[in-house]
Amino acid sequence: MTTKVIWPDLVQVVRGLQNRQEGPPVRGSFAIRTEDDLRALNACLSEPRDTHCTLSNDESPGTLTIGQSVELSISPRLGFGLLKHDIGSLLADTRKARIKEPSFFLMADGVSSTDVVGDEHLVSRYRAVLQFIQLLKRAAAFLDSDEPSLVFIKDGKFELPIEYDADDLERLPLPVIRDLLKVLPEGTHEKQCASILAEAVISLTEHLASHQRFKHLLTNASELKKQFEQGYQLFAAGFSYEKVRDQVEAARVEYSGKIHKVFADIQNQLLGIPVATIIVATQMKDVKAVGYEFWVNTAVLVGCWVFSILMIFLLHNQSHTLGVLRDEIDRQKRQLTKEYSAVADSFTDTFRYLAKRALTQRVILWTIDGFVVLGLVLSHAVYLKLTPPARDCAVSWVPLLARWF
Numbered sequence: 001m002t003t004k005v006i007w008p009d010l011v012q013v014v015r016g017l018q019n020r021q022e023g024p025p026v027r028g029s030f031a032i033r034t035e036d037d038l039r040a041l042n043a044c045l046s047e048p049r050d051t052h053c054t055l056s057n058d059e060s061p062g063t064l065t066i067g068q069s070v071e072l073s074i075s076p077r078l079g080f081g082l083l084k085h086d087i088g089s090l091l092a093d094t095r096k097a098r099i100k101e102p103s104f105f106l107m108a109d110g111v112s113s114t115d116v117v118g119d120e121h122l123v124s125r126y127r128a129v130l131q132f133i134q135l136l137k138r139a140a141a142f143l144d145s146d147e148p149s150l151v152f153i154k155d156g157k158f159e160l161p162i163e164y165d166a167d168d169l170e171r172l173p174l175p176v177i178r179d180l181l182k183v184l185p186e187g188t189h190e191k192q193c194a195s196i197l198a199e200a201v202i203s204l205t206e207h208l209a210s211h212q213r214f215k216h217l218l219t220n221a222s223e224l225k226k227q228f229e230q231g232y233q234l235f236a237a238g239f240s241y242e243k244v245r246d247q248v249e250a251a252r253v254e255y256s257g258k259i260h261k262v263f264a265d266i267q268n269q270l271l272g273i274p275v276a277t278i279i280v281a282t283q284m285k286d287v288k289a290v291g292y293e294f295w296v297n298t299a300v301l302v303g304c305w306v307f308s309i310l311m312i313f314l315l316h317n318q319s320h321t322l323g324v325l326r327d328e329i330d331r332q333k334r335q336l337t338k339e340y341s342a343v344a345d346s347f348t349d350t351f352r353y354l355a356k357r358a359l360t361q362r363v364i365l366w367t368i369d370g371f372v373v374l375g376l377v378l379s380h381a382v383y384l385k386l387t388p389p390a391r392d393c394a395v396s397w398v399p400l401l402a403r404w405f
Helices: 007-015 035-046 087-093 122-139 166-170 174-180 190-205 210-219 221-236 241-264 272-283 292-339 344-386 388-397 399-403
Strands: 017-021 026-031 069-074 082-084 104-106 142-144 149-153 157-161
Touching (some): 007 035, 007 069, 087 104, 087 122, 087 166, 122 166, 149 190, 157 210, 166 210, 241 292, 241 344, 292 344, 292 388
Parallel strands (some): 082 104
Antiparallel strands (some): 026 069, 142 149, 149 157
């Protein structure tokens, strides 16, 4: 009675080949040591359509016995199983093997698709990637097994070709991949979580060329997990990432406008600084003695003082307003961190931009303060230069002034 051949039968025969030539076809010498060896060999020889297992010499299958050694040629049908050198050649030669584990035997490692291997073996990592693809399939619109490619729908069709090799398996962050395999619940919230995962996949890969996308996902599995967790925490809290992002963007526009307004509100007053300088330069007269010109020069100087004091008060008020805005921005940042800690890091650049804008405005106010003080100092210099009675009085009080006036 002929036993129908199964893949482990062929694996047993190929494992036992001596002086094996990988081919194809795979050739070698097979020593029949046990009854099980004989049974497996007869099963393979009885199904040449599946195994393409033939005796290279003139032996008859019916005369084979334990202790005998025979020369074999083996080239199994693709649908029955694959004989490959290693996992790299399996992935390179068989595109569909990237999405579904076929029956295989890796001759370099002596590992079969029916074997259990340790976590560090590439076959274990390969199986984890296949499970990961099935996870993504649940989040995608569909899996095109002919390409092979995952297709997502967002503003049109977004394709994620499934391309990876042995090097990608070597670098695979296996613990993170296994954590990701648990992120989609069964039943309640499954669709929402699948949508969050799809959004994270697209966000992480849309800037890349199509052939790099899946490799990037494998290498950056921890970032994918982080983005999914951020989205899920928002969903669990009854919010969407888009809504939070819109709120932060609205706040950025609002506070940018308010910060800009701190300077815009005093632009007209700032024009008075050069005007005051011109007044000082043109209205003060050369004075010989206390008289009309003396009091005109003094009045102009007093006007400079009044203008400077009012301008400093105005600048102080705008600086206080800017401080209030800065405190409010910090409060908004703390509130976002407290309520949406999962995504707070995503908006760091926004708050950094606002802080930079506020600092720029503060530096501008400090610079204007400097010009006002400088203008007031120059006004005194001109006054003392053109008004000897006042200069003499000032020198009597501060003798050091005699060096300059």
